[in-house]
Amino acid sequence: MSCKQLCITLVAICSALLVIVLVRTFTLVPRKDVVIACKTADSDFIKLTDQILKRFQKALQIDTISFKRGEYNRDQLLLLGSHLQKSFPVVHSSPLVKLDIIANYSRLYTISGSNTSLTPYLLTAHLDVVPAIAEEWELPPFDAQIKDEFIYARGAIDFKQGIMGILEALEYLLSKGFKPNRSFYIGFGHDEEVTGVDGARAISQELQSRGLKQVEFLLDEGLAVLNGFIPGIKKPVALIGIGEKGFLTLKLYVKGEAGHSSMPLKETAIGILAKAVSKIEDNPLPSMLGYGPEKEMLEHLAHEMPLAARIVMSNLWLFGPIVSWFFSQKPPTNAIIRTVTSVTMFNGGVKTNVLPSDATAYINHRIHPAQSLQEIMDYDRAVINDDRVQISVEDSMVAAAGSPSGENDFGYQIISNSIRQIWTNATTAPGMMIGNTDTKHYKDFTKNIYRFSPTVMFPGDEKRFHGVNERISKNNYEQAINFYYHIIVNADKRLLMGNTDTRHYAMFTKNIYRFCPTVMFLGDEKRFHGINERISKKNYEQAINFYYHVITNADQRSLINIHQHSDEL
């Protein structure tokens, strides 16, 4: 090939790449329904009264701590149960609501809708919290005190705002006479923080034993309204978890030889294990960017970014390695692109002058959906590369596949639209839940599993999860209640409003109607988007006259004269 031919080929390749890059940059724009913003002045806005605030604080003061599987504060769970019972009298006395206490502490509410042809949906949350080291907190973790408009308490964002928010919304709706069309369930597990095997799993079994086969969608705790977490985006980003990382907890064990510390061996069990752990920390797993829900997330968000970032994020096939490097720099973004590794426990030795007879460490991996448990085990084994370190599986769960997040996916769009009604300046996008939830126990009921917590977060707040100074602002708690209100109201519809173009006009009116002047007989429904679509000549004449009457009737000041034909006037 001559130099000239080489140049021409290179220019052609670069031009082709540029075209692909630009086409992707400007065509990846997700659906954006026009939603009616929820305003504090709205007649159905639920205001955070003193009473509502007090019962939330009371719920936070009850230390429903889970310690390990089967080990949780049983008395406190019962206390929280009676607090809910007293706080929400309408919910607990409504003929539309049936409450079942499952496995002594979990709660399953069944809310009966009038239209049994609509598939019910499921809202879930958990009653338990993780322990807290009180001395490290600014304010005591189980006092629920308020400072600078924030309520500080263990469970404030994980996840008693969900429990109380859902019940406040339901109490309000029922007290206003709400009678749902679509049935729904509310499941509150009592041991999510220790895998939910006693609570959520039992709720799921109860639903199965009742013959429930399917729910339309499930909404559980999850990602949040994030400010400043995603490089390049200033506005809040509400991520809806469509997938969930798996986990793998490995036990590393080294058998040593006890003896007197005055005559040490070259290496002790602790030394061998420390080297293994150090190798694991020094060798993070590779980036999986582009192979999981994070791809969809970035493609959804690209149009919100400045041009350069938009080009990069729309074309991960080309710029993936740069984005991977960039995202690896901070823990929250690093968590979404790879399987992460945390050495969480290390034990060995019994006395300062005794050589340790053994040592144990635990490694907790959160697994990217594109990787298998076996792959991670093999990777660790190869990195440690020392047969003296025995590796065994303590606990594991495979990652959850991505739930649908398309234009017509009812659950996803209901959640997305409800979010945007509350956080009107936020953009929503599908994301990957980096921690784990109770949703694993409900996976047989639906593919439409979504994980979103109505929590507003700023950089640094992620450390409050299971950490110190967990808190929520009063305003955010009010938003949480209203978010669940809109979920319940929006999910009560048969279809997404967005199935027609009407969604683009929703800001102008609540009076949106859908009717085609088409006469149909059984079987004709297949002609829609099918074959042999047709209309009779007579029907077309009727359609013209129908629109004539719509225009002339709507031209009246009020409804009084609308039934008159022009010849009757």
Ligand SMILES: CCCCCCCC/C=C\CCCCCCCC(=O)N[C@@H](CC(C)C)C(=O)O
């Ligand atoms: C680019 C954006 C990155 C995403 C940033 C995320 C910011 C933080 C938002 C949400 C994180 C939530 C993590 C908390 C999980 C809470 C539930 C939990 O702790 N579950 C346990 C379950 C286990 C089976 C016992 C867990 O350890 O995951």
